[in-house]
Amino acid sequence: MKISMLRLPVYLFGLLVLGSSSSVMAEKNTITGPHKHMGVATCASSVCHGKPAPDANSYALLNEYRTWSREDLHSKAYKILFNAESKRMAKNLGLASAHTADICLDCHADNVPQSQRGPKFVIRDGVGCEACHGGSENWLDSHYKKGVTHAENLKAGMYPTESPKPRAEMCLSCHLGTKDKFATHRIMGAGHPRLAFELETFTANQPAHYVVDKDYLERKGQIESVTMWVAGVYYTAKQTLELYNSHLLTANGLIPELSFYDCHACHHPMDKKNWRQTSIEVGLKPGDLRLNDSALQMLIGISFIRDQEAAQGLLQLSRGLHVASRKDIATLRNASKQLLNQLAGMEDMLLRNYNRNEISELRKRILTKSAAGQYRDYTSAEQAFLAVETLTLALDQSERYANLMDSFYGSLASESAFQQTRFASLAQRLLSTMYP
Known part of the structure; x- marks a missing residue:
């Protein structure tokens, strides 16, 4: 199913909010749940989601990692913290660096607590697979097996991105903010751009790493764009x-x-x-x-x-x-x-x-x-x-x-x-x- 591209300035897709949380990492709650995040590397092999092109014989495309790493700006979110503008903002805010500060990492990376980081987890991956799909600790081995239903994967900790409320809450946790993190006027004064977000437009403009076909509809259903x-x-x-x-x-x-x-x-x-x-x-x-x-x-x-x-x-x-x-x-x-x-x-x-x-x-x-x-x-x-x-x-x-x-x-x-x-x-x- 082709997703029509909506007009929107490209810079809006880079507006991943700087949070204002001062909470200790161990106490931080994540939108997607308490399960361990095993790392992008667990998804990226050529026998999983790292194929060079879509696999016509699979219900999934299996080139999702390549789409994310090459086309999706979420994969660049951590790297942004090293550019001149981010360094200037960090200095204005009195931070040692943008790439080590939780108020930046909370939205520019999958900044889960240390206790939720698996052996292949790397903070440098930015906003990776599990930042949206939830920690794969309990569903990594089962989600590709025949006979395992989507409902069973959700029960094991996969995040229901196909549903309006969970998708909105997850996206808004950075593109608007939560009680623990949001772009304050002070952060904007330091140089952070104005936040702008609209769920359907941003979804449609992201490079699609799935196809809404018969199999998708059977497993997840469909929500109309309006x-x-x-x-x-x-x-x-x-x-x-x-x-x-x-x-x-x-x-x-x-x-x-x-x-x-x-x-x-x-x-x-x-x-x-x-x-x-x-x-x-x-x-x-x-x-x-x-x-x-x-x-x-x-x-x-x-x-x-x-x-x-x-x-x-x-x-x-x-x-x-x-x-x-x-x-x-x-x-x-x-x-x-x-x-x-x-x-x-x-x-x-x-x-x-x-x-x-x-x-x-x-x-x-x-x-x-x-x-x-x-x-x-x-x-x-x-x-x-x-x-x-x-x-x-x-x-x-x-x-x-x-x-x-x-x-x-x-x-x-x-x-x-x-x-x-x-x-x-x-x-x-x-x-x-x-x-x-």
Whole structure:
């Protein structure tokens, strides 16, 4: 099954977050579980996943190691820590080196505790096989044997990357952060790029090391691309709210953790006098810091397709969150809790598969709001574009609208030169063409 490539700047695939954890390695919990990681070398031989070309006689391609090592940027994540920019960042942060600091290794490598490292484990491998598929201690010898089911491998510790929630949580653990590691404003100030992530787009743009064929579907099933996109948006919003509770405001801090706010609310030329209130910002005043709520904005649009009453409730609670972030810890946590409860009640409704009419209506809604200037900051405009691209691919219309989508994408080519009016104008052109 061919995976269509979505447009996205290449640098975004290198944004593996620098964590902020100061936890002792032995106490660190890993997303993928407690099993030992036996090392990339255990997968790389020519009789396993290191063949020079796909094996037509096997249910697996068996050249996965070569695809990862030659094409997948995850394999380069550790090496990045030796370049001049990483060295400069380490110096700015007062670290001895980037390649020895846990706050870097936690996401630029498979930095599991020493007790979980097998005899062939090498930290230099970067984000290797087991960083995503889980420690292979108990399934390394069984996963290729005939008669062993995928369910049995999962029970032995293999991580279910084919399922939306586990995949989202694993990817977001670095591309957004967890309570133990995330890219703080201090880390970004030292030189780390802004984090940007969208689950379906990043998945589609990774070099595929599997084929969704009959055998795959029998063993793992299939999640529709739009449903995976919705899942990514949903769990991004959920995890962001949970991070607000633990890290946004501190009892003794004069300044909140600024990495949770919309970067471009502050980092823009002062001669751009473009303040205006969008529908989600009711209650905020000029000059107020705006939380980075791009995932929530997408969820509100998605919700209106399925349940307008629930969507309206989500909109009102999202507005309350912005206002709460300007007050105190207790108010913020209460607003976050209300939103998390609302999202919990909407999960099943949101993550059901979408039919063609719903996909088309959802795309129309996002374009309508884009054209109306509701996604006026770069981050939300970026997510709106990625949504329109995913939905257009799902409708098999990417070739028909390729030129217009190229122009729409071009409006996001530069964060510093982003013009919301141009983005809105191009959204209107797309809207008028797709829905005459």
